[in-house]
Amino acid sequence: xxxxxxxxxxxxxxxxxxxxxxxxxxxxxxxxxxxxxxxxxxxxxxxxxxxxxxxxxxxxxxxxxxxxxxxxxxxxxxxxxxxxxxxxxxxxxxxxxxxxxxxxxxxxxxxxxxxxxxxxxx
Amino acid sequence: xxxxxxxxxxxxxxxxxxxxxxxxxxxxxxxxxxxxxxxxxxxxxxxxxxxxxxxxxxxxxxxxxxxxxxxxxxxxxxxxxxxxxxxxxxxxxxxxxxxxxxxxxxx
Numbered sequence: 001x002x003x004x005x006x007x008x009x010x011x012x013x014x015x016x017x018x019x020x021x022x023x024x025x026x027x028x029x030x031x032x033x034x035x036x037x038x039x040x041x042x043x044x045x046x047x048x049x050x051x052x053x054x055x056x057x058x059x060x061x062x063x064x065x066x067x068x069x070x071x072x073x074x075x076x077x078x079x080x081x082x083x084x085x086x087x088x089x090x091x092x093x094x095x096x097x098x099x100x101x102x103x104x105x106x107x108x109x110x111x112x113x114x115x116x117x118x119x120x121x122x
Numbered sequence: 123x124x125x126x127x128x129x130x131x132x133x134x135x136x137x138x139x140x141x142x143x144x145x146x147x148x149x150x151x152x153x154x155x156x157x158x159x160x161x162x163x164x165x166x167x168x169x170x171x172x173x174x175x176x177x178x179x180x181x182x183x184x185x186x187x188x189x190x191x192x193x194x195x196x197x198x199x200x201x202x203x204x205x206x207x208x209x210x211x212x213x214x215x216x217x218x219x220x221x222x223x224x225x226x227x228x229x
Contacts, residue, residue: 037166037220045158045166045209045220061217062123100171106213108156108171115165 002026002111004096009116012086022079022096022113030074033099036081038092052105088122124148126210126221134227141197143224145210150190154214157186157195161206202228
């Protein structure tokens with residue numbers, strides 16, 4: 001069965017960096033694009049970034065462009081989100097999610113991890 | 123950026139009632155519209171992809187329709203376990219976006 005397990009969240013001071021990881025299993029990781037979606041406390045879902053199946057294409061929301069970097073290691077079945085210059089408004093639960101279609105970048109998200117909380121105090 | 127608006131924001135419904143949630147896009151997105159259910163303290167779950175394709179394992183009372191700018195999620199004969207917030211999501215145009223959500227409560 002598909003499993004996505006995020007890790008790396010925590011409390012980080014404004015301006016500092018954090019790297020999230022998402023360990024994937026139960027499917028052919030290297031065939032699917034992957035996405036990060038975040039949810040601020042008590043708020044709705046916000047799309048953050050997507051990466052193609054082979055890592056060659058990456059796209060970002062304007063709110064994180066230039067500060068966040070998505071990457072993947074297909075040999076380790078792991079997705080990453082490097083977050084730099086963190087701000088209070090980045091406080092959220094960060095979910096990794098799997099694209100529903102193979103070899104297409106950015107589709108419906110058919111499986112989601114349990115999320116990891118990132119807190120940036122104001 | 124494509125803006126998705128949902129209506130209603132909140133709906134209180136009795137079991138076995140039919141629920142209709144709409145999602146409107148600020149420009150045409152074809153059929154690249156997906157629906158998710160999120161219960162409190164849980165991750166979102168995919169219900170419908172590409173406007174009308176039911177995801178594997180989703181109860182048949184959930185259905186989707188629409189194309190272009192107007193989309194609908196229908197829950198036929200609501201069950202108590204369907205109490206949740208429902209989100210639409212477009213993957214037609216970058217940046218991808220989500221609707222603000224519709225909270226469905228059980229009376």
